Amino acid sequence: xxxxxxxxxxxxxxxxxxxxxxxxxxxxxxxxxxxxxxxxxxxxxxxxxxxxxxxxxxxxxxxxxxxxxxxxxxxxxxxxxxxxxxxx
Amino acid sequence: xxxxxxxxxxxxxxxxxxxxxxxxxxxxxxxxxxxxxxxxxxxxxxxxxxxxxxxxxxxxxxxxxxxxxxxxxxxxxxxxxxxxxxxxxxxxxxxxxxxxxxxxxxxxxxxxxxxxxxxxxxxxxxxxxxxxxxxxxxxxxxxxxxxxxxxxx
Numbered sequence: 001x002x003x004x005x006x007x008x009x010x011x012x013x014x015x016x017x018x019x020x021x022x023x024x025x026x027x028x029x030x031x032x033x034x035x036x037x038x039x040x041x042x043x044x045x046x047x048x049x050x051x052x053x054x055x056x057x058x059x060x061x062x063x064x065x066x067x068x069x070x071x072x073x074x075x076x077x078x079x080x081x082x083x084x085x086x087x088x
Numbered sequence: 089x090x091x092x093x094x095x096x097x098x099x100x101x102x103x104x105x106x107x108x109x110x111x112x113x114x115x116x117x118x119x120x121x122x123x124x125x126x127x128x129x130x131x132x133x134x135x136x137x138x139x140x141x142x143x144x145x146x147x148x149x150x151x152x153x154x155x156x157x158x159x160x161x162x163x164x165x166x167x168x169x170x171x172x173x174x175x176x177x178x179x180x181x182x183x184x185x186x187x188x189x190x191x192x193x194x195x196x197x198x199x200x201x202x203x204x205x206x207x208x209x210x211x212x213x214x215x216x217x218x219x220x221x222x223x224x225x226x227x228x229x230x231x232x233x234x235x236x237x238x239x240x241x
Binding site for chain 1 (some may be wrong): 101
């Protein structure tokens with residue numbers, strides 16, 4: 001579990017209130033179809049299948065590349081999205 | 089990640105937090121996310137405009153931050169003028185070229201406002217009068233500044 005800290009009180013309070021980041025997936029094919037929260041990265045396999053996870057509401061992405069963002073854009077039910085870092 | 093265009097189909101998005109995106113130079117794509125209530129861009133110093141936020145009338149929390157060594161440089165705060173539901177606005181490590189706080193005067197729901205120091209004292213004074221309920225360190229800084237000398241005396 002990772003929780004970022006910005007040093008800015010209002011932001012950190014808000015982040016803390018939301019809890020830890022969701023569990024990380026190594027392959028979207030292995031994720032339960034009713035999963036509501038997930039963390040992915042550019043290393044996660046089959047990201048294009050995010051669009052099939054109809055129950056997904058919360059998503060975090062580490063170091064998302066452009067193609068990662070395109071896959072995230074297909075997860076149209078997501079209400080809560082956190083993007084950490086760029087692709088360096 | 090140069091812009092947010094790939095996310096423009098996320099029509100249910102309420103919360104978007106972006107952290108440490110040194111190559112994010114545009115918020116293009118966010119303008120269609122009209123359900124957004126929270127937006128933060130932390131350590132995103134390459135951003136030069138927040139104009140795409142202007143139509144997101146449901147925003148209640150906005151946090152913007154460049155970084156300690158390279159501030160985010162915005163032309164103006166005009167994009168915030170119509171965001172009347174904003175309750176919290178934090179501008180951290182930000183420089184605003186026109187040094188004009190008037191776009192914030194109508195944000196009467198603001199209860200928390202954090203601003204950089206780089207605005208004229210008169211701008212802070214006018215804002216304090218316009219937003220008596222908006223708390224933040226900017227207000228104590230303004231109040232602790234020496235009163236301007238009266239040029240007639």
